[in-house]
Each structure stands twice: as C-alpha cells, then as structure tokens.
Amino acid sequence: MATTTYESPNMQRLEVLYTRDQIAERIREMGAQITKDMAGEKLVMIGVLKGAAPFLADLARAVSVDATFDFVAVKSYAKGSRTSSGAVKLIKDLDEPIEGKNVLIVEDILDTGLTLSYLRKLFLAHHPKSLRIAALLDKPSRRIEQIEADYVGFSIPNLFVIGFGMDYSERYRNLPDICLMPPDAV
Numbered sequence: 001m002a003t004t005t006y007e008s009p010n011m012q013r014l015e016v017l018y019t020r021d022q023i024a025e026r027i028r029e030m031g032a033q034i035t036k037d038m039a040g041e042k043l044v045m046i047g048v049l050k051g052a053a054p055f056l057a058d059l060a061r062a063v064s065v066d067a068t069f070d071f072v073a074v075k076s077y078a079k080g081s082r083t084s085s086g087a088v089k090l091i092k093d094l095d096e097p098i099e100g101k102n103v104l105i106v107e108d109i110l111d112t113g114l115t116l117s118y119l120r121k122l123f124l125a126h127h128p129k130s131l132r133i134a135a136l137l138d139k140p141s142r143r144i145e146q147i148e149a150d151y152v153g154f155s156i157p158n159l160f161v162i163g164f165g166m167d168y169s170e171r172y173r174n175l176p177d178i179c180l181m182p183p184d185a186v
C-alpha cells in the first residue's frame, strides 16, 4: 500500500487506500454508466454536504446528460466520533423542488445507511420521477438500514477513511487521495 505525507505540523504519514488516479478512473466509469442509464433524461444531482462535494464535482463532469445541482446538509456524526450517533438531522434543505424530476443523490460513503435512508424517505415524499443513489464508497458490513446504492465507486471493509471530501473532525477533507485514518491519529 502506498503512503503519502500530509502537510500537517507533525508531517503525518498516511496509508493511501485509493489514489487520485484510481478515483478519477472509477468516477469516469460511474459517469459513463449514469450517462447510459439516463440517456435523453434530465437529472438533478443532489450532493450531501460536505463530504460529497469533491465527488459530485468530478461525477457531474463525467456525466453527459442535462444535469443541475442541488445540495443538502445533514448532521449524522458526533464531532470527532468514528461511529454514527444514529440520529440524522437536516440542516440545509433543497433549494429547488424535485417533484417529477430524476434525482441522483450523491454521497461520499454509504456506511450504516441511516443518512441515505433518511434522505431517500424525505425525497420520495416530494414525488420525484425517479430516485437513485451514487456513493463513492460503500461499507456493506456496517449496514443498519436496508439500503443499497445504484452506483458504488468502491466497496470497502470496516475501515475509517479520510480524504477526497471525507473528514475526521472536519480535517483531512482536502487530501487528494482516499487514505486510512491511523488508529492513533488525533
């Protein structure tokens, strides 16, 4: 496994799980599949802030259908915690109505499934034409709610990851690669 050095005061060394090139290639493939599935249709891509922002930016540019963006924000993780608190709260709602539209929820990680189950239920109540989910990472072994993504970048075991939008206590989101969170890191 490759390592990268993070420019922090202690120059932490991090193990890279997926390099920026591997991520870019996988997102290109996902974009091609979505383009095929949505041919001739319009799409609203809804990013789940903040973690999905880099993924949405890249995925949107890999999709060549008529697409618009919207964003929601939820709170589902206790600050500094590596385990879900179980509670999901909407802290930023959609800007535009989604009734009758093809919706693609774009999320960084599908973990316990609590966040996406909550959002799916919320969005379905608005009667979209269709509703699909794209998750860059999937941790199927952690699932509490029965939910699957229609498009998955990489399926991973129960590891805590950082980078490419994903954080630990709001840090590390700007790492260009997906790295493993060292167990002893702060």
Ligand code: IMP
Residues within 6 Å of the ligand: 051, 076, 077, 084, 107, 108, 109, 110, 111, 112, 113, 114, 115, 116, 159, 160, 161, 162, 166, 167, 168
């Ligand atoms: P779920 O509701 O348990 O499926 O959690 C989804 C959210 O938990 C993701 O959008 C992330 O914000 C966060 N999360 C889950 N696993 C990780 C991880 O390994 N690193 C960083 N954030 C994570």
